[in-house]
Amino acid sequence: MTAVSAPSATTTSFDLGPARALSCRECGHETPLAPEYACLECFGPLEVAYDFGRVRREDIEAGPRSIWRYKSLLPVPSTVESHPNTSPGGTRLVEADRLAKALGLRKVWVKDDTGNPTHSFKDRVVGVALAAARELGFKVLACPSTGNLANAVAAAAARAGWRSVVLVPSSLERAKILMTAVYDGNLITVDGNYDDVNRLAQELAAEHEDWAFVNVNVRPYYAEGSKTLGFEVAEQLGWRLPDQIVVPIASGSQLTKVDKAFRELGELDLVEQTPYRVFGAQATGCSPVSAAFKAGHDVVSPVRPDTIARSLAIGAPADGPYVLDAVRRTGGAIEDVTDEEVVEGIRLLARTEGIFAETAGGVTVATAKKLVEQGKLDPDGETVLLITGDGLKTLDALGDRVGPRANVPPSAEAVLNALQD
Amino acid sequence: MTAVSAPSATTTSFDLGPARALSCRECGHETPLAPEYACLECFGPLEVAYDFGRVRREDIEAGPRSIWRYKSLLPVPSTVESHPNTSPGGTRLVEADRLAKALGLRKVWVKDDTGNPTHSFKDRVVGVALAAARELGFKVLACPSTGNLANAVAAAAARAGWRSVVLVPSSLERAKILMTAVYDGNLITVDGNYDDVNRLAQELAAEHEDWAFVNVNVRPYYAEGSKTLGFEVAEQLGWRLPDQIVVPIASGSQLTKVDKAFRELGELDLVEQTPYRVFGAQATGCSPVSAAFKAGHDVVSPVRPDTIARSLAIGAPADGPYVLDAVRRTGGAIEDVTDEEVVEGIRLLARTEGIFAETAGGVTVATAKKLVEQGKLDPDGETVLLITGDGLKTLDALGDRVGPRANVPPSAEAVLNALQD
Numbered sequence: 001m002t003a004v005s006a007p008s009a010t011t012t013s014f015d016l017g018p019a020r021a022l023s024c025r026e027c028g029h030e031t032p033l034a035p036e037y038a039c040l041e042c043f044g045p046l047e048v049a050y051d052f053g054r055v056r057r058e059d060i061e062a063g064p065r066s067i068w069r070y071k072s073l074l075p076v077p078s079t080v081e082s083h084p085n086t087s088p089g090g091t092r093l094v095e096a097d098r099l100a101k102a103l104g105l106r107k108v109w110v111k112d113d114t115g116n117p118t119h120s121f122k123d124r125v126v127g128v129a130l131a132a133a134r135e136l137g138f139k140v141l142a143c144p145s146t147g148n149l150a151n152a153v154a155a156a157a158a159r160a161g162w163r164s165v166v167l168v169p170s171s172l173e174r175a176k177i178l179m180t181a182v183y184d185g186n187l188i189t190v191d192g193n194y195d196d197v198n199r200l201a202q203e204l205a206a207e208h209e210d211w212a213f214v215n216v217n218v219r220p221y222y223a224e225g226s227k228t229l230g231f232e233v234a235e236q237l238g239w240r241l242p243d244q245i246v247v248p249i250a251s252g253s254q255l256t257k258v259d260k261a262f263r264e265l266g267e268l269d270l271v272e273q274t275p276y277r278v279f280g281a282q283a284t285g286c287s288p289v290s291a292a293f294k295a296g297h298d299v300v301s302p303v304r305p306d307t308i309a310r311s312l313a314i315g316a317p318a319d320g321p322y323v324l325d326a327v328r329r330t331g332g333a334i335e336d337v338t339d340e341e342v343v344e345g346i347r348l349l350a351r352t353e354g355i356f357a358e359t360a361g362g363v364t365v366a367t368a369k370k371l372v373e374q375g376k377l378d379p380d381g382e383t384v385l386l387i388t389g390d391g392l393k394t395l396d397a398l399g400d401r402v403g404p405r406a407n408v409p410p411s412a413e414a415v416l417n418a419l420q421d
Numbered sequence: 422m423t424a425v426s427a428p429s430a431t432t433t434s435f436d437l438g439p440a441r442a443l444s445c446r447e448c449g450h451e452t453p454l455a456p457e458y459a460c461l462e463c464f465g466p467l468e469v470a471y472d473f474g475r476v477r478r479e480d481i482e483a484g485p486r487s488i489w490r491y492k493s494l495l496p497v498p499s500t501v502e503s504h505p506n507t508s509p510g511g512t513r514l515v516e517a518d519r520l521a522k523a524l525g526l527r528k529v530w531v532k533d534d535t536g537n538p539t540h541s542f543k544d545r546v547v548g549v550a551l552a553a554a555r556e557l558g559f560k561v562l563a564c565p566s567t568g569n570l571a572n573a574v575a576a577a578a579a580r581a582g583w584r585s586v587v588l589v590p591s592s593l594e595r596a597k598i599l600m601t602a603v604y605d606g607n608l609i610t611v612d613g614n615y616d617d618v619n620r621l622a623q624e625l626a627a628e629h630e631d632w633a634f635v636n637v638n639v640r641p642y643y644a645e646g647s648k649t650l651g652f653e654v655a656e657q658l659g660w661r662l663p664d665q666i667v668v669p670i671a672s673g674s675q676l677t678k679v680d681k682a683f684r685e686l687g688e689l690d691l692v693e694q695t696p697y698r699v700f701g702a703q704a705t706g707c708s709p710v711s712a713a714f715k716a717g718h719d720v721v722s723p724v725r726p727d728t729i730a731r732s733l734a735i736g737a738p739a740d741g742p743y744v745l746d747a748v749r750r751t752g753g754a755i756e757d758v759t760d761e762e763v764v765e766g767i768r769l770l771a772r773t774e775g776i777f778a779e780t781a782g783g784v785t786v787a788t789a790k791k792l793v794e795q796g797k798l799d800p801d802g803e804t805v806l807l808i809t810g811d812g813l814k815t816l817d818a819l820g821d822r823v824g825p826r827a828n829v830p831p832s833a834e835a836v837l838n839a840l841q842d
Contacts, residue, residue, distance in 0.1 A: 065486065065511070086775055087513055090486070092538070097505065098582055115536050117513070117775065119813070159775030161519055165840065170828050178816050181823045184772040188839055192831035203833045351605040354507055354538065354580030392540070392813040395599050402602045407591050410613035412624045418609055419586065 014135050018053065019075035022046040022220055025322065033075075035136045035212075037219045045318065046220045048075045055268050057239060065090040067124055067228040073264060074228070075221045076131040084160050085130060086152075088123035089228050091115040093236035096385075098352035099365075104372050107382045109242065111233055112355055118179070119390035120311075120358075121254070122152035125225035129214035130156050132221035138212035140165060144201035145215075146194050147176040148311055148358075148389050153214060154183040165204075165211065167197045175393060194313075226254040230261025233384055234271050241271055243381035246279045246368045248360045248388060249289050249334070250312045252319030255280055258386070259326040278326050279377065280334035281367035283307035283359075287336035289320045294334075298324060308339045308397045309359040311389055333376045341366040343401055346391060356391035364388075435556050437469075440496035443641055444470040446743065454496075456557045456633075458640045466739065467641045469496045476689050478660060486511040488545055488649040494685060495649070496642045497552040505581050506551060507573075509544035510649050512536040514657035517806075519773035520786075525793050528803040530663065532654055533776055539600070540811035541732075541779075542675070543573035546646035547635055551577050553642035554633035561586060561632040565622035567615050568597040569732055569779075569810055574635060575604040586625075586632065588618045596814060615734075647675045651682025654805055655692050662692055664802035667700045667789045669781045669809060670710050670755070671733045673740030676701055679807070680747040699747050700798065701755035702788030704728035704780075708757035710741045715755075719745060729760045729818040730780040732810055754797045762787040764822055767812060777812035785809075 014033050021030045026044025037046055055072050063069030067089035068081045081087075092112045100108035116123040126149070130141060141157040142165040143149050150166045157164035164185030168177070169192060181187045190197050205213040212218045234241055241262050247255040259278050266273035282290045285307025292300045300320030305313035317323070327334055337345070342359050345366030350356050357365070364385050371377040391398075406418035435454050442451045447465025458467055476493050484490030488510035489502045502508075513533045521529035537544040547570070551562060562578040563586040564570050571587045578585035585606030589598070590613060602608045611618050626634040633639045655662055662683050668676040680699050687694035703711045706728025713721045721741030726734035738744070748755055758766070763780050766787030771777050778786070785806050792798040827839035 084516075084518065087515070090511075092508055094508070095505075098580075112538075115538070117533075117536070118777070119540070155771075155775035155777070157775075158772055159519075165836075167836065175813065175816055177825060178819055178823055179777060179813060181825055182768060182771040182777055182812065182819065183775060184768065186840055187825045188836055189825045189828040190831050190836075191828065196831040200831055200833060200836060204836060207833065347603060347605065350576075350603040351579055354576035354578075354604055356539070356576070356600060356603055390813075391603065392596065392600060392811075395596055398599055398603065402599055404598060404602055404608045404610045407610040407612065410611050410617040410621055412621060412628065415586075415588065415609055415611075415621065415625060419607055 015077045016075040016132060016135055017071055017078055018050045018073065019048045020051040021049045023049040035138065035217055037217050048220050048224050052268060055270065057270055060235065067127055067225065070228055070231045073231065074128055075224055076128060077135050080131045083131070083134060085127055086117040086123055086156050086159050088116050088127045089232060091232070093233060094353060094355065096353050099349060102348060102352050103369055104379055105377065105383050106380050109237070109384045110349070110353060110355060111229060111384060111386050113229070113386070113388045114355070114357065114390040118151040118155045119393065120148035120152065121226070121229060121388040122148045123156070124228050125222045126152040126156045126214055128225035129212065129218045129222035130160060133212035133218050137210070138218070139163070139210040140208070140212065142166065142201070142211050142213045143215055144194070144197040144213070146172065146310055146313070147393060149215065150176065150180040154180045154185045154187065157185050158183040167201055169194055169197055173396065175395070223253045223257055226257035227261035227264070229254070229386060230258040231265065234262065234265050239271050241265070241274050241276045242384040244277045244279060244377055245384040245386065246281055246364050246371070247386050248312055248364050249280045249282050249317065249323060250314045252289060252317045252323035254388070256319050256322045256326050259330065276330060277332040278330045279332040279371060280323055280327055281364045282334065282336040283309040283312055283342060283363050284336040284338050286313045286315060288315065289317055289323050290334045290336040292320065293324055293327065309342055309363050311358060311360045312363060333371060335367045335370050337363060337366040337370060343397060343399070345369070346398070347402065349387070355387060357387045358389035358391050358394040359397045360389050361387040436498040437496040437553060437556055438492060438499055439471045439473050439494065440469045441472045442470045443467040456559065456638055458638050469641050469645055473689060476691065478691055481656065488548055488646065491649055491652045494652065495549055496645055497549060498556050501552045504552070504555060506548055507538040507544055507577050507580050509537050509548045510653060512653070514654060515774060515776065517774050520770060523769060523773050524790055525800055526798065526804050527801050530658070530805045531770070531774060531776060532650060532805060532807050534650070534807070534809045535776070535778065535811040539572040539576045540814065541569040541573065542647070542650060542809040543569045544577070545649050546643045547573040547577045549646035550633065550635035550639045550643035551581060554639050559631050559633035559639070560584070561629070563587065563622070563632050563634045564636055565615070565618040565634070567593065567731055567734070568814060570636065571597065571601040571608070575601045575606045575608065578606050579604040588622055590615055590618055594817065596816070644674045644678055647678035648682035648685070650675070650807060651679040652686065655683065655686050660692050662686070662695050662697045663805040665698045665700060665798055666805040666807065667702055667785050667792070668807050669733055669785050670701045670703050670738065670744060671735045673710060673738045673744035675809070677740050677743045677747050680751065697751060698753040699751045700753040700792060701744055701748055702785045703755065703757040704730040704733055704763060704784050705757040705759050707734045707736060709736065710738055710744050711755045711757040713741065714745055714748065730763055730784050732779060732781045733784060754792060756788045756791050758784060758787040758791060764818060764820070766790070767819070768823065770808070776808060778808045779810035779812050779815040780818045781810050782808040
């Protein structure tokens, strides 16, 4: 516990485990651990820098079945489990032989993050954000969101007994509104699009120094939570890295953090440093990073999103350039798929493996299929697909393409006739 | 693997692990392991009888993070994990201090089964049913259902590469239809109520000897899957039994199997045989077992269900008398709550612990509250509440009682004003 009553950039007494400082991704300038997110020198994004001590597999394996087993690799206090939290992580890594066959890949694993407390990977990043925010002296958990993050923030705040402020566009689907409102925090719908909501969050974060907007002013800590996806995949494979991994791109943060996780595991000798390739997946209706990759650009030109994959619909992805770096460095590629292919991707995963993903999962599966067809994914490489959210939250995307085989009167003969059609 | 091409009651060569025979719950008559569910002597329900060898904690703890760690206590082959399945179980046991305080109980744990693959405990029973059905020679996985079971059967069949036939009333909510249809089995909607659908299933099961209707002709095996809820609770508590557990009642099978699990653990010296009390929860609009308990009856009179807790809406619960036995034997009680209390129960759990349960979970929480107020649950007893399904599947039950705090124009001032109201 800290005695700090409000965030302050001048103290360095925070217990954030192995985190040593914040470091600018652009100019490398270091600043003490603090509730900051932009470099004071160049306004570049800050990232957590660490002094990892010795980290051993046995210590991790002896930990809880949640992301906190990796606390020695995260910017969180060593006492993190003792504070009420949703205990995210520990989701299934599914050996997907039927999907592999359908895709023409030798070996596929599906990381199924629908098993998280609010059914998306956002529980991971919010878990880390809350733990860091508590230590940094914040009192309110907040975010701008279009769905999954809203659910995760509202649930985590409820569990912790914190006040929450969640801002969403008023056009959001009823299911996402209800699944946020039920936790009884302060859900405010805003007449505007996500960009408007995001700007509002920036403004409110600047005015309220005890409000932790998880994906704004606590973003350097928050983003580290995505590393746990990479850690879990490697541990569940028996402490080794896959040959290939396909990751959906929204802001791009998740892809860069999975890459970071794999590098850290190698550097710490927790896995052998075998080569791996990182692939990115976008919906064509919001594919600025894919476009930049194909054009050979280093920067990403913003677009106006128009896709059913709403959780990936970020037209100006903050981590776009870092995604391009990671994908090019590892020898991967980035592709994009149409909304129709997204739905087919959802159906393919459901039909072959019994996993019902949200649209982002459809993007990942459909992109993997395209990458195989293009010869970019090695059919003999062991491949991991990240499924980051739940189909129950994006039912409308299925449209009329999914439904009962038949509707019949209550007679056995009618059922049998329907099955023969 | 079995060489049997179709089910046969005459062979006893099935590898169903520790399962020894089927035993009639009414007359005790034993019959060899087979695809049977009713006693040939008295038509009573059959239950699996076991010859457990020595079962050690260490062997269980060394097993997978799914229900298969308990395979030595289930009617499944010892090779069960080697066949594709959804790997259910391993869900969180949440230390619920904020809920405990709200309920006036010293210590509460919430078993959160929304973390299962299709977000309800039905994945557990279907997992066991599929494993037994494969061994018994069935070829098609089937069920009548009003929702959760339909989701679980369709997903498990998809994952296993089996054909599925799922029958539901045509009035079922669109979300449940879509979440079943997406797995691309044979979903048939039937113009009729659940009773009609159930009768159809009985008829079809009699006509098709290779169709495993999980909750009809494979029921003795299927039902054993619910024991894993009890096993997990005990193991997660550090291999001990809670003082009190509150279980929702639909057919009543789950409650009796949790009780059976606790007894088996004690008999096998896996836990100390400490006293525990089992409490049952129903919605007042479908409370035949609660009514029988209060009236001191041994039999349950059927009712016509009228409640928002549709997953509990079984008017003629097959295991009603056995529920009454277990609750009375352990010194527990059964209560029921109104639909309004159900919604308040959902909201209380969400607000205090960040867990969004379906209506059945609201029934459990609201009933626990009522049992505390009545002095039936001991405020000093360590209490477990079973949350068996997910709020995303029963959004309509929330009605207009849950929603945003305010809708505002995109200005910081408007947000702040809304928060002050």
